[in-house]
């Protein structure tokens with residue numbers, strides 16, 4: 001995997017999720033090489049994962065929206081963070097601070113439970129939380145309709 005191919009695919013992934021992401025490939029590469037997470041003084045490009053601080057190379061590199069797009073996060077230099085793939089998939093649609101809190105809470109747990117939790121989180125399909133939220137939204141809407149007199153009964157409007 002080359003830097004050129006990896007950065008091109010990372011940028012495509014962000015673009016496919018956020019049509020407002022307008023960075024050129026040049027801008028994206030410049031940002032990635034200049035980010036604070038970059039491990040300095042190495043020939044190969046390496047980064048510290050934003051969340052677990054492990055060192056990740058091109059192969060394991062992933063780009064996360066610290067504040068997820070669905071919560072209004074932007075695809076810009078303040079919100080995009082390099083991280084490892086396991087952290088990105090475990091984080092899902094949690095905000096960065098929520099994920100850090102979860103990680104630090106889990107640190108007090110026995111190793112077995114911690115491993116179990118993160119395996120489960122990583123195995124969760126990406127759309128799972130979205131589906132949960134959509135379901136809650138539908139239920140709320142149904143409740144609202146039910147409680148609005150006359151809406152689903154076909155009654156004539158009050159004279």
Ligand SMILES: [Zn+2]
Nearest residue numbers: 049052084087
């Ligand atoms: Zn990580």
